[in-house]
Amino acid sequence: MQNKVDKKYAKKIFSLLKDEYPEVSCALNFTTPFQLLISTILSAQCTDERINIVTEKLFKQCNTPEDFVNIPAYELEKLIYSTGFYKQKAKSIKNCSKMLIEKHNGEVPKDLELLIKLPGVGRKTASVVAGNAFGVPAIAVDTHVIRLSNLFGFVETSDPVKIEFKLKELLPESDWIKSSHLLATHGRNVCDARKPKCSICILSDICPSYKPEL
Numbered sequence: 559m560q561n562k563v564d565k566k567y568a569k570k571i572f573s574l575l576k577d578e579y580p581e582v583s584c585a586l587n588f589t590t591p592f593q594l595l596i597s598t599i600l601s602a603q604c605t606d607e608r609i610n611i612v613t614e615k616l617f618k619q620c621n622t623p624e625d626f627v628n629i630p631a632y633e634l635e636k637l638i639y640s641t642g643f644y645k646q647k648a649k650s651i652k653n654c655s656k657m658l659i660e661k662h663n664g665e666v667p668k669d670l671e672l673l674i675k676l677p678g679v680g681r682k683t684a685s686v687v688a689g690n691a692f693g694v695p696a697i698a699v700d701t702h703v704i705r706l707s708n709l710f711g712f713v714e715t716s717d718p719v720k721i722e723f724k725l726k727e728l729l730p731e732s733d734w735i736k737s738s739h740l741l742a743t744h745g746r747n748v749c750d751a752r753k754p755k756c757s758i759c760i761l762s763d764i765c766p767s768y769k770p771e772l
Contacts, residue, residue, distance in 0.1 A: 576759050591666040668694055697729075697738055700742060
């Protein structure tokens with residue numbers, strides 16, 4: 559496909575997804591940018607549903623960078639144990655909280671590049687926080703976004719940075735934040751990695767990966 563055709567095709571894909579999921583939003587529960595930052599760090603290799611269960615209790619005990627710096631590591635590990643990789647996550651959260659206090663007066667920065675410099679924060683996490691906490695145009699590339707971007711023919715790569723910039727090229731800036739949620743929601747609800755429900759998919763007529771059930 560040429561870029562001009564790609565944009566028309568991408569617009570059609572996301573238009574249908576927006577019609578199908580009009581209320582789509584960030585699946586993580588949060589009330590402050592800091593809560594979203596912690597939740598997103600915890601979400602690595604874990605479901606959003608599990609994170610929301612864990613953080614409901616966690617944020618009652620720790621809700622500020624100071625709280626996470628002061629809590630003993632073993633206690634934090636116990637609170638986040640069920641999210642997996644709990645030792646590394648606890649270390650990242652404590653180091654991240656410490657840097658927020660020392661470098662940012664305890665506030666989560668809005669700037670994507672500043673977010674990326676925080677311990678435990680990669681480009682995906684930074685994009686989630688920048689977009690959903692501050693409304694900064696950003697595309698968070700998770701496993702659903704990687705998989706569906708390839709299935710739809712937007713890219714032929716698993717490199718999240720290349721996918722991010724390709725989607726930014728294809729989509730208007732106003733759609734960047736929501737695009738991640740649309741792809742993730744469709745990936746969970748219909749385009750399942752193990753058994754895609756192609757027969758009920760609203761994109762079956764235009765999806766190059768459509769496989770009719772025999």
